Amino acid sequence: xxxxxxxxxxxxxxxxxxxxxxxxxxxxxxxxxxxxxxxxxxxxxxxxxxxxxxxxxxxxxxxxxxxxxxxxxxxxxxxxxxxxxxxxxxxxxxxxxxxxxxxxxxxxxxxxxxxxxxxxxxxxxxxxxxxxxxxxxxxxxxxxxxxxxxxxxxxxxxxxxxxxxxxxxxxxxxxxxxxxxxxxxxxxxxxxxxxxxxxxxxxxxxxxxxxxxxxxxxxxxxxxxxxxxxxxxxxxxxxxxxxxxxxxxxxxxxxxxxxxxxxxxxxxxxxxxxxxxxxx
Amino acid sequence: xxxxxxxxxxxxxxxxxxxxxxxxxxxxxxxxxxxxxxxxxxxxxxxxxxxxxxxxxxxxxxxxxxxxxxxxxxxxxxxxxxxxxxxxxxxxxxxxxxxxxxxxxxxxxxxxxxxxxxxxxxxxxxxxxxxxxxxxxxxxxxxxxxxxxxxxxxxxxxxxxxxxxxxxxxxxxxxxxxxxxxxxxxxxxxxxxxxxxxxxxxxxxxxxxxxxxxxxxxxxxxxxxxxxxxxxxxxxxxxxxxxxxxxxxxxxxxxxxxxxxxxxxxxxxxxxxxxxxxxxxxxxxxxxxxxxxxxxxxxxxxxxxxxxxxxxxxxxxxxxxxxxxxxxx
Amino acid sequence: xxxxxxxxxxxxxxxxxxxxxxxxxxxxxxxxxxxxxxxxxxxxxxxxxxxxxxxxxxxxxxxxxxxxxxxxxxxxxxxxxxxxxxxxxxxxxxxxxxxxxxxxxxxxxxxxxxxxxxxxxxxxxxxxxxxxxxxxxxxxxxxxxxxxxxxxxxxxxxxxxxxxxxxxxxxxxxxxxxxxxxxxxxxxxxxxxxxxxxxxxxxxxxxxxxxxxxxxxxxxxxxxxxxxxxxxxxxxxxxxxxxxxxxxxxxx
Numbered sequence: 072x073x074x075x076x077x078x079x080x081x082x083x084x085x086x087x088x089x090x091x092x093x094x095x096x097x098x099x100x101x102x103x104x105x106x107x108x109x110x111x112x113x114x115x116x117x118x119x120x121x122x123x124x125x126x127x128x129x130x131x132x133x134x135x136x137x138x139x140x141x142x143x144x145x146x147x148x149x150x151x152x153x154x155x156x157x158x159x160x161x162x163x164x165x166x167x168x169x170x171x172x173x174x175x176x177x178x179x180x181x182x183x184x185x186x187x188x189x190x191x192x193x194x195x196x197x198x199x200x201x202x203x204x205x206x207x208x209x210x211x212x213x214x215x216x217x218x219x220x221x222x223x224x225x226x227x228x229x230x231x232x233x234x235x236x237x238x239x240x241x242x243x244x245x246x247x248x249x250x251x252x253x254x255x256x257x258x259x260x261x262x263x264x265x266x267x268x269x270x271x272x273x274x275x276x277x278x279x280x281x282x283x284x285x286x287x288x289x290x291x292x293x294x295x296x297x298x299x300x301x302x303x304x305x306x307x308x309x310x311x312x313x314x315x316x317x318x319x320x321x322x323x324x325x326x327x328x329x330x331x332x333x334x335x336x337x338x339x340x341x342x343x344x345x346x347x348x349x350x351x
Numbered sequence: 352x353x354x355x356x357x358x359x360x361x362x363x364x365x366x367x368x369x370x371x372x373x374x375x376x377x378x379x380x381x382x383x384x385x386x387x388x389x390x391x392x393x394x395x396x397x398x399x400x401x402x403x404x405x406x407x408x409x410x411x412x413x414x415x416x417x418x419x420x421x422x423x424x425x426x427x428x429x430x431x432x433x434x435x436x437x438x439x440x441x442x443x444x445x446x447x448x449x450x451x452x453x454x455x456x457x458x459x460x461x462x463x464x465x466x467x468x469x470x471x472x473x474x475x476x477x478x479x480x481x482x483x484x485x486x487x488x489x490x491x492x493x494x495x496x497x498x499x500x501x502x503x504x505x506x507x508x509x510x511x512x513x514x515x516x517x518x519x520x521x522x523x524x525x526x527x528x529x530x531x532x533x534x535x536x537x538x539x540x541x542x543x544x545x546x547x548x549x550x551x552x553x554x555x556x557x558x559x560x561x562x563x564x565x566x567x568x569x570x571x572x573x574x575x576x577x578x579x580x581x582x583x584x585x586x587x588x589x590x591x592x593x594x595x596x597x598x599x600x601x602x603x604x605x606x607x608x609x610x611x612x613x614x615x616x617x618x619x620x621x622x623x624x625x626x627x628x629x630x631x632x633x634x635x636x637x638x639x640x641x642x643x644x645x646x647x648x649x650x651x652x653x654x655x656x657x658x659x660x661x662x663x664x665x666x667x668x669x670x671x672x673x674x675x676x677x678x679x680x
Numbered sequence: 681x682x683x684x685x686x687x688x689x690x691x692x693x694x695x696x697x698x699x700x701x702x703x704x705x706x707x708x709x710x711x712x713x714x715x716x717x718x719x720x721x722x723x724x725x726x727x728x729x730x731x732x733x734x735x736x737x738x739x740x741x742x743x744x745x746x747x748x749x750x751x752x753x754x755x756x757x758x759x760x761x762x763x764x765x766x767x768x769x770x771x772x773x774x775x776x777x778x779x780x781x782x783x784x785x786x787x788x789x790x791x792x793x794x795x796x797x798x799x800x801x802x803x804x805x806x807x808x809x810x811x812x813x814x815x816x817x818x819x820x821x822x823x824x825x826x827x828x829x830x831x832x833x834x835x836x837x838x839x840x841x842x843x844x845x846x847x848x849x850x851x852x853x854x855x856x857x858x859x860x861x862x863x864x865x866x867x868x869x870x871x872x873x874x875x876x877x878x879x880x881x882x883x884x885x886x887x888x889x890x891x892x893x894x895x896x897x898x899x900x901x902x903x904x905x906x907x908x909x910x911x912x913x914x915x916x917x918x919x920x921x922x923x924x925x926x927x928x929x930x931x932x
């Protein structure tokens with residue numbers, strides 16, 4: 072009897088140990104990737120890397136400025152499309168919990184959230200590239216569609232958490248609906264909305280698949296949204312698979328920048344939203 | 352615009368008596384006017400705002416329907432000319448106009464399920480670790496945030512790292528066990544995918560485990576159960592549908608993941624012989640071939656792959672969401 | 681002679697198919713404190729929320745009948761006009777958590793986009809806070825957030841916020857049920873002050889409170905207005921047996 076209990080306690084302890092080991096080992100690949108990318112990438116980053124465009128194999132001093140500018144422009148335009156629509160749609164969903172349109176809208180957002188990025192790329196390709204040719208703007212549109220579900224859901228969840236008494240207080244002062252939402256509800260939920268926006272930017276900054284057949288890639292610095300444009304993730308993909316060391320070095324440097332940008336944005340999101348949270 | 356202050360608003364109490372002139376006592380010509388006009392403007396804006404919200408809500412529905420319809424319409428050339436044989440054909444040879452998608456279906460299923468099998472022990476361990484053993488403290492917080500960061504790393508970076516680090520390791524592993532040692536292939540892709548999908552099942556599992564009512568657990572403890580026995584016979588049965596939903600969400604991610612897989616799977620369009628051979632998934636073949644697919648049927652066959660991918664992931668995600676909402680209610 | 685300010689005519693309110701307020705006819709005289717009491721679920725809060733059209737904010741809620749403010753039918757007016765003229769204070773203090781005390785008081789102007797000169801705003805804030813006996817306590821911390829105050833202070837801040845809009849009628853939905861006894865008596869004292877300038881309608885399920893503060897009392901039971909009379913009359917000599925049962929505590 073006593074032996075049995077000892078065995079059971081031992082088994083329990085053994086399982087706990089196993090859980091701890093397995094759980095902690097999940098962190099290892101992330102650390103391995105972080106360390107490897109930063110070590111391989113940080114040495115490649117210098118002035119000419121940040122100011123030049125890519126050069127043919129064999130020529131020294133190639134850079135990624137075109138991809139940096141391209142990524143920023145494409146993300147900027149994607150945000151311009153997605154942020155207002157996403158926030159408004161989140162408001163719509165949180166304010167109309169029972170309407171039939173809200174049900175279908177919520178379902179659509181759920182579906183959109185699960186759609187693989189490559190499929191969104193295909194659709195952007197069919198809608199915008201087939202008729203008008205490759206363009207940075209079609210890339211922005213594809214990325215905007217990817218941002219939408221993240222912004223919508225975080226806005227909706229945040230606003231649903233706010234107590235009804237807040238809305239009532241505002242309505243009782245004779246405020247019209249749009250002012251209740253924009254002046255009271257949204258400011259009180261700003262931290263959640265903001266975190267959704269930042270996370271969505273972090274998510275699309277590294278997104279490559281939808282850009283393969285929309286923004287396409289371009290070897291010179293370009294700011295024309297109606298023409299093909301290079302982006303950091305696409306540049307990494309393009310040069311990672313080449314056998315040339317010069318080009319791979321560009322890809323390592325670009326990976327380092329992209330990885331740091333995305334991770335810092337994620338961490339900042341956590342910190343800022345905690346700080347900005349309105350105490351209810 | 353500086354709105355001039357309306358008389359009515361200025362009917363403040365005069366300080367001597369402390370009395371307020373109620374607006375109903377004001378002469379009629381003062382009452383209303385600007386304040387009323389302003390309010391009328393507000394009412395108009397309010398209606399515009401309500402309508403905008405409805406339009407935006409409608410837009411989302413139209414967008415998703417549009418995606419579905421576009422994919423179906425653009426796939427029709429291939430559906431018409433290839434029929435159901437498309438899904439069973441073992442040969443994919445665009446030069447000879449033969450389009451059989453079976454190698455990609457098999458490749459996708461193999462990589463996804465292998466990845467799932469590898470990642471489940473880890474993601475469940477994280478879920479149990481954070482949900483039951485150590486729900487509070489700085490280290491669990493750190494672990495939780497770090498695991499969430501796994502999902503934040505761009506997939507192209509996973510792919511690049513896999514190419515540079517994982518493929519050589521897998522190559523030497525393969526030669527040590529005596530299979531064709533290429534390094535690229537389904538096994539490498541699965542390893543990368545396994546890492547990438549850990550956070551999905553882990554974070555959902557964690558929140559599900561935390562929702563287990565403590566009186567259930569205490570009941571078992573009171574009977575002299577050990578911690579492991581409580582986990583096995585109370586927590587896991589209680590949360591099994593939630594854990595299942597987490598696995599489904601992970602699977603949805605794995606099926607649609609493109610870049611990392613494309614970079615390490617080897618991109619060959621033959622039927623994979625075993626888990627170490629090279630291959631292609633649906634997503635990776637689209638990524639590789641869509642920009643150069645000029646023939647109508649070729650192009651349409653790739654889009655049909657996209658349609659299949661879309662439908663499969665939608666179904667999996669919908670089931671997952673259903674299970675979650677049933678569980679949480 | 682007292683003039684009527686609010687008058688309801690055959691007012692009915694529903695939640696979906698649930699008929700919660702049935703054919704209420706009531707005349708509310710100006711500058712009085714009216715207590716509305718009754719057991720939980722008797723429709724008293726719903727009726728109160730119907731007066732400034734807050735009732736219909738709840739999905740599925742509808743109302744029929746007339747509520748006259750002076751001579752205008754509230755049901756025909758746009759809710760914005762109604763709520764500017766009829767202020768409301770809720771059960772739980774609900775100051776805007778993102779605004780300072782100062783901004784909370786002038787929230788009705790600020791958030792409605794009505795621009796006032798600084799001096800004007802200062803005057804409104806000081807006057808409104810003085811009205812609710814809060815000025816002395818908070819005049820040095822006007823820039824702090826409203827949630828920094830205690831529960832009773834928050835509730836008085838909410839009253840100040842409603843008073844600042846200079847409404848004609850103030851509605852109170854169980855304004856002291858979330859407060860401690862000392863805060864409660866402070867708020868009750870306010871009612872005597874406020875009724876000089878406003879008409880107060882107070883929902884309460886605390887009979888002692890109704891007896892202490894009100895001039896007239898309405899007793900609701902199962903959605904009906906059972907009895908409506910001078911408070912003294914009602915508590916000493918109720919006409920309806922249901923009222924009598926309620927007052928003597930035979931049901932609650």
